[in-house]
Amino acid sequence: MYHSVDDGAEDPYDITVPPARLERQLAWLGRRGLTGVGVGELLRAHAAGRSRGLVGLTFDDGYADFTEHALPLLRRHACTATVFVLPGRLGGDNAWDADGPRKPLLDADGIRAVAAAGMEIGSHGLLHERLTTVGDAVLHEETHRSRALLHDLTGTPPAGFCYPYGAVDSRAVRAVRAAGYAYACAVDPGPLTGPHALPRIHVGARDTALRLRAKQLLHPLRRPALPEDV
Template identity: 60%
Template sequence: MATEPVILMYHSVEPYTEDPYRVTVRPERFERQLRWLRRRGLRGVSMRELRAAPDPRGLVGLTFDDGYADFVARVVPALRRYGFTATVYVVTGELGNHNAWDAAGPRKPLMTADDVRRVADAGIEVGSHSLTHPRLTTVDDAALQDEIGASRIALQELVRGPVDGFCYPYGAVGGREVAMVSAAGYAYACAVGARSIDGPHALPRTYIGDRDSSPRLHAKWIRHGLRNRKVGAR
């Protein structure tokens, strides 16, 4: 089996004093992480570009969950400095609000509808992160249909184009969720951590946080290679 490309999972990039969920990376750390990729001849790209590449070697998927407002203010300018792109997954029904699902964490503003249009027009891939950010494995079928299917319809109207990607809140995914994401017309979906379900609708990703210095990034890179050798041996 060919080696699976690396997909990195980010959330928020901004200065902070507390972050109980470890979803925030300081801007200076993020800059160093991007520089680490470039020094190794790697280029960060959107999932759309990664999946379309005939040969993904040298490419790294950059994904950002939740659609925080700092994606526009801090992430996009940093990506441009390095010639990188990315995919941002937004909570379609919460645009312009804040991260109410992180009850014990600091309030973080989310991208507005205008923000989403602007980044899409600038060539950033926008995907769905559901309507309201529930743990999808705990909702009934009717609610699941809205969270997955209705969010795609609304987002396509907003960006005036196709929405190919979905991202499972909390990484909560099982066979029912994969089947519904596929039926809703998504070409792929991102999960969290190592692969537990095969196929393009539960792609594994590597979490990146503020503690990930160059040595930790290197260790995660090695771990990815080892994991792929095990996958290839099945």
């Protein structure tokens, strides 16, 4: 689970990975015979029994720096990824972060360019609302309307959803499933773990090869295994 890829010292939320660090992390995967792919591709490969050697890569929030810094590195290392974007904030910024620097988000042309480059586009909701606390009308907008807008923008309805802040409960899962998404990503969904609440590992600027290896080993111990039919 990545967010922004950029050089910059101010990062109170630990969401920014410098390009040089991302390159080393992708190289670390490659040295271990692992290839980064979008989550949709990973799940299809899993269903077909051929997911060995694949790792799902996600980039939340749809930061504009993805095209400048992350995309060239993913291509260099023969990787793809899922980019979860906010169609209600096209060309805006991360206004939901009270502290830290404002980071520009992808606009419509940027999202189409990312899709044309072979990346999977998924929905991160409409405006980055915490789905566990909003009313029914906002929940519907964040799940259903965001999917419709991305369908209009890219020509393809997104298969994947990502819960803002990783906040998920049974009500949010039902809304995402009802909106037509094939899968959804969380962070640590606990007993909700399944196709519409997939656990992920946060990757940050401090994650060296040693830390990545530790996270790889701890992941199955800290999070329940996915059901066999996912």
